[in-house]
Amino acid sequence: MDAVIKFTSQSQGRDRIFRATQYACALSIYLLRNHSERKDLVAKLKNLETHMSAGRKLFRLGNTANSIEAAKRTMQLSDRVLSLCLTAANITRALYFFCDNVLWARSVGLLRNIDKERWSVNASRCYFYSLVMNLTRDVYVVLRLMLQKARDKRCRQKMDQHLSESPEVAEAVIPQLDAFIFLLLESFKSDPALALDTLKNICDLFIPLDKLGIYQSHGGVIGFCGLMSSLIGILTLARPTLRIKP
Numbered sequence: 001m002d003a004v005i006k007f008t009s010q011s012q013g014r015d016r017i018f019r020a021t022q023y024a025c026a027l028s029i030y031l032l033r034n035h036s037e038r039k040d041l042v043a044k045l046k047n048l049e050t051h052m053s054a055g056r057k058l059f060r061l062g063n064t065a066n067s068i069e070a071a072k073r074t075m076q077l078s079d080r081v082l083s084l085c086l087t088a089a090n091i092t093r094a095l096y097f098f099c100d101n102v103l104w105a106r107s108v109g110l111l112r113n114i115d116k117e118r119w120s121v122n123a124s125r126c127y128f129y130s131l132v133m134n135l136t137r138d139v140y141v142v143l144r145l146m147l148q149k150a151r152d153k154r155c156r157q158k159m160d161q162h163l164s165e166s167p168e169v170a171e172a173v174i175p176q177l178d179a180f181i182f183l184l185l186e187s188f189k190s191d192p193a194l195a196l197d198t199l200k201n202i203c204d205l206f207i208p209l210d211k212l213g214i215y216q217s218h219g220g221v222i223g224f225c226g227l228m229s230s231l232i233g234i235l236t237l238a239r240p241t242l243r244i245k246p
Contacts, residue, residue: 020231027219089137135205
């Protein structure tokens with residue numbers, strides 16, 4: 001019970017619960033779209049989804065400053081690739097939150113002469129760039145882990161044993177590809193935080209891709225990916241050991 005209270009007392013915790021609820025509603029709406037007898041339930045879910053989205057904007061009001069501070073910290077990292085990726089991700093994320101704050105101010109009447117569509121597209125574009133840089137960091141860390149695994153004698157023996165024990169796979173799949181997949185899975189097994197972060201970023205990526213029209217997805221895909229990403233976010237916030245560092 002104490003863990004639940006501690007989690008919900010954080011603005012990040014409340015935001016992720018709201019986000020999970022929002023995308024669960026979106027997924028449910030898609031699954032119930034052809035059930036005319038559930039029309040009232042669908043209307044209630046749409047209303048709840050809208051309120052969850054509006055509520056989350058309040059929790060994100062101070063996140064621009066947090067992202068700028070995070071960018072200052074990542075600029076000090078000794079690994080220049082990580083420093084570049086994370087600093088760029090934090091700066092574009094700060095711009096995303098700024099656009100989101102402007103949209104919130106317009107929705108409550110604080111700002112009136114604002115082109116909602118333009119600012120919404122700018123927010124999605126900044127969010128997209130932030131996710132791309134985070135995924136670039138994930139790929140960099142994965143490749144670095146794979147190289148370490150490839151040089152490790154014990155891992156090489158394990159890989160050779162795997163290839164020799166699966167001759168039917170070796171015939172159907174290029175051996176180099178099989179070895180690559182083996183090293184990839186071993187890298188993710190050795191670093192669950194990296195695996196979760198990669199999956200979360202891939203799921204999140206579908207959202208701005210759809211909004212920007214780069215890759216159109218239906219409501220079911222967006223709802224499922226958003227829900228999966230939100231659940232991973234809740235898990236990593238509840239268990240900090242599963243949160244990727246830096």
